[in-house]
Amino acid sequence: MRLLLFSDLHLEARFAWASPEVAAARRDALRACLRRIAALAAELGVDAVCCGGDLYEHDRHRPDTGAFLRDTFAALDPLPVYLAPGNHDWYGPGSIYARQAWSPNVHVFGEQRLTPVVLADGLTLWGAGHHSPTSTPNLLDGFTVDRGGVHIALFHGAEQSGIEIEPPEKLRHAPFRAAQIRESGLHHALLGHFHTPREAPEHTYPGNPEPLTFGETGVRGAVVVTVGDDGSVSRQWHPVAVTPVHDVTVDLTGVAHAQAVQDRVDAASAGLTGLARITLRGEVVPGVAVDPGRLRRPAALAGWLVRLGDLTEGYDLVALAQEQTVRGQFLRDVHGDPSLSEELRRRIVLTGLRAFDGREDLAVL
Numbered sequence: 001m002r003l004l005l006f007s008d009l010h011l012e013a014r015f016a017w018a019s020p021e022v023a024a025a026r027r028d029a030l031r032a033c034l035r036r037i038a039a040l041a042a043e044l045g046v047d048a049v050c051c052g053g054d055l056y057e058h059d060r061h062r063p064d065t066g067a068f069l070r071d072t073f074a075a076l077d078p079l080p081v082y083l084a085p086g087n088h089d090w091y092g093p094g095s096i097y098a099r100q101a102w103s104p105n106v107h108v109f110g111e112q113r114l115t116p117v118v119l120a121d122g123l124t125l126w127g128a129g130h131h132s133p134t135s136t137p138n139l140l141d142g143f144t145v146d147r148g149g150v151h152i153a154l155f156h157g158a159e160q161s162g163i164e165i166e167p168p169e170k171l172r173h174a175p176f177r178a179a180q181i182r183e184s185g186l187h188h189a190l191l192g193h194f195h196t197p198r199e200a201p202e203h204t205y206p207g208n209p210e211p212l213t214f215g216e217t218g219v220r221g222a223v224v225v226t227v228g229d230d231g232s233v234s235r236q237w238h239p240v241a242v243t244p245v246h247d248v249t250v251d252l253t254g255v256a257h258a259q260a261v262q263d264r265v266d267a268a269s270a271g272l273t274g275l276a277r278i279t280l281r282g283e284v285v286p287g288v289a290v291d292p293g294r295l296r297r298p299a300a301l302a303g304w305l306v307r308l309g310d311l312t313e314g315y316d317l318v319a320l321a322q323e324q325t326v327r328g329q330f331l332r333d334v335h336g337d338p339s340l341s342e343e344l345r346r347r348i349v350l351t352g353l354r355a356f357d358g359r360e361d362l363a364v365l
Contacts, residue, residue: 001047001048001118001120001123002044002046002047002224002225002226002227003044003047003048003050003152003190003223003224003226003227004037004040004041004044004046004048004049004050004223004224004225004352005050005051005052005190005204005206005210005222005223005224005225006049006050006051006190006191006209006221006222006223006240007051007052007053007055007156007191007204007205007206007207008052008053008086008192008193008195008206008207008209009030009033009034009051009054009055009208009209009210009293010030010054010055010056010057010088010163010207010208010212010319011027011030011031011055011057011061011065011068011069012027012030012057012060012061012062013026013027013030013032013057013058013060013067013212014054014057014060015027015212017213017304017305018305019220019304022229022275022302022303024162024277025302025303026189026243026275026303027096029048029152029210029242029243029294031068032242033209033210033240033241033242034069034072035072035259035289036240036242037209037222037240038051038072038073038075038342039198039221039275039286040222040238040240041059041076041079041222042076042079043095044224044279046079046224047079047080047120047217048079048080048081048082048125048166048362049073049076049079049081049082050081050082050084050190050191051081051082051083051131052057052084052155052156052190052191052192052199052205052206053084053085053086053088053089053130053155053156053192053195054067054085054086054087054088054089054156054192054193054284055083055085055086055194056069056088056089056096057088058088058089058090058095058096058114058133059191061096061259063293065096066096066099066100067100069096069100070100070101070103071292072104072105072110073102073103073105074102074103076105076164076212077103077104077105078104078105078193079105080105080106080107080119081105081106082106082107082109082117082154083106083107083108083109083129084098084125084127084129084154084155084156084192085108085109085110085111085129086129086130086156086167086173086192086193087129087130087134087136087156087157087173087174087193088131088133090129090130090132090133091108091110091112091130091131092128092131092132095109096324097129098110106121106129108274109127109128109129109154110129110154111128111129111132111152112128112136113128113130113139113143113186114126114127114139114140114143114153114155115127115128118248119152121224122149123148123152123227124145124147124149124151124152124153125153125154125223126145126151126152126153126154127153127154127155127182127184127255128154128155128314128316129155129156130156130173131358132318133214134173135172136157136174136322137172137174138144138157138174138176138180138342139155139157139176140173140176140177140180140183140184141154141176141179142179143184143185144286145184145185145186148165148258149233150227150230150231151180151185151186151187152186152187152188152189152190152227153186153188153189153190154189154190154191155191156173156174156191156192156193157173157174157175157176157190157191158171158172158173158174158175158193159175159176159178159191159194159198159200159203159205160175160176160177160192161177164189165264173193173236174193178200178202178203179224181203182202184195184237186202187202187227187231187232188202188203188204188225188231188233189202189204189232190204190225191203191204191205192205193205194204194207195207195208195212195216195220196216196217196218197218197219197220197237197238199235202267202302204223204225204233204235206220206222206223206334207219207220207221207236209222209240209241210221210240210241210242210243211213211241211245211275214247214275214277214305215247216245217286219237219345220237220239220241221237221238221239221240221241222238222240223235223236223237223358224236224238236299243274243275243302244272244273244274244275245274245275245276245277246269246274246275246276246277246302247276247277247279247280248268248269248272248277248278249268249275249279249281249291250264250265250268250273250278250279250280250281250282250334251264251280251281251282252264252283252284252290253282253283253284253350254283254284254285254286254309254314254346254350255282255284255285255288255290256293257288258287258288258289258290258291260288261280261284261290261295261296262296265278265280265295265306269298269300269301270298271300272298272301273300273301273302274301275301275302275305276301276304276305277304277305277306277307278292278295278304278305278307279307279308279309280292280306280308280309280311281292281309281310281311282310282311282312283311283312283313283314284312284314284326285313285314286314286315286316287313288311288313290308290311292306292307293306294306296320302315302364314350315338315350315353317331317349318359321335322336324356326356327353327356329330330352331349331353332354334348334352335349351363
């Protein structure tokens, strides 16, 4: 049995870090990503599609979000689609899950307890949904399978060993311990909630399939989970993101004017498409205005976020060279040496001046 798992798409997410135009484009990309997931399921001929929650955002969905989801999943009929609501798309009277007329192939796990669906002879899928945006209890507490065969769970929850890699606030939504999976008679759990992908022995987090912010790590996407007759699983991740997202650091050390700032940003972002977060760092010449708002975004990038990192102002070399000090003589000697290239002269000067100041960051890029 092969199941295609995805989670945490977050249709209609706010994208607070982006401009209104970029945010709107990101929301369109989320819809395109779901279409890619559906196309992948059809292409691979899987036996069912499973969503581990946070498919959309309850408080932000558009009037046509339900119709979009209905038509996307109906196009897969008769391929079964199983949906387990999470804390952002929780199940309730006003939710899309409750109001939408779904096609016959769609099953929504609307109870806040694990309930069974038979996938095949000897294979049961147990699913549950959140009923509120907060305070969902441990869905495995007190649960035990009541039949033989192989048992797979599908729900949205926080496995507690993820505390090192996930924000603390995420740990209070349907918290559970990995050991409870086997203790309850389950063979494996297909999960949503954590955006960092995780391939653990007894559970799988696929990660959010389309980038939601910068700095996300790990291979993420839709996961084909192959379930063996003995309950063993094998997994294969399939990237489905529509938009590439990049984190780029631009070193401005030695920059002497604003156009040079633009030139270095252009060089660092050359060939990139999609979205980029540009972090400016380094030591610029005194008086150089580094204004992220005045930088021109490369045409190939659909959107970007420019921020100041470890950026400092360097030395007034003209003034320092006039000093009648050891430091001033050092500068005069270096600038008077015709054997040095400009790049080597820059490195020697900055390293020496930092040493005179007693600094520890002597390395010059």
